[in-house]
Amino acid sequence: MVEKYNYYDGNKDKDFNISKMYDYVKDKQELDKSLEKQISPFIVDKKLKILDACCGIGYISNLLSELSPQSIFFGIDQSSYLIEEAKKISKNKKNLSFEIGDLYDFSNKFQKEFDISVIWKTISWLPYYEQIIKDLMSMTKNHIFISSLFYDGDIDFEIKVREFKKESGKNHFNNYYNVYSLPRFKKFVFDLGAKNIEVYNFNMNIDIPKPPIDEMGTYTEKLENNKRIQISGAVVMSWKIIRIDL
DSSP, X not given: OOOOOOSXXXXXXXXXXXXXXXXXXXXXXXXXXXXXXXXXXXXXTOOOEEEEETOTTSHHHHXXXXXXXXXXXXXXXXXXXXXXXXXXXXXXXXXXXXXXXXXXXXXXXXXXXXXEEEEESOGGXXXXXXXXXXXXXXXXXXXXXXXXXXXXXXXXXXOEEOOTTSGGGSSSOOEEOOBEEHHHHHHHHHHTTOSEEEEXXXXXXXXXXXXXXXXXXXXXXXXXXXXXXXXXXXXXXXXXXXXXEO
């Protein structure tokens, strides 16, 4: 039996979490623009069934539905209040639907159900990635798109964060910011039967100001070569976008 992990601890920090996700709706993030670029050849002018795993308020489904309005999008998230917001945002789009639940609760029901799956800015915030990748591969026919924090060497980093100013951080560590070994991840996915893996390095090309010092949130620092690194708290945000071909 798979042990459940609750990314959001009940309704703690509900208003904060919703507010942060609405920021993504109001202002498209650079990472999301990269997803548009990488996924467009696979969804534009096509009628597909697309899974938005751990969808939050469904902003990725909404974003991609603009590129592929004829496709059907299905979002899953364990947080009931996020799914409520997803339904509000998408109420005028008949090709988007959302349900509350953990991904592995749906994996037996939806064997090879989806042409494409997307899990966006999620797996580094889980205790580990193995089960969720297995579930996604069992549910998906053709391609999986992932963004997460990766390291090019053969080392995994488990990073736990405790934000004392949040309700969820008052009594224990409330979040992960894990950085995974890219070679180890690729081997795991190939061993599960993937046919091909494409990796895209993400380079931030705009300046992002620092958030309050007691709050996690991405900002940028410019290096001597004018490239930017992304930082959240004390963590370097080494984003990569990965496409898994099945």
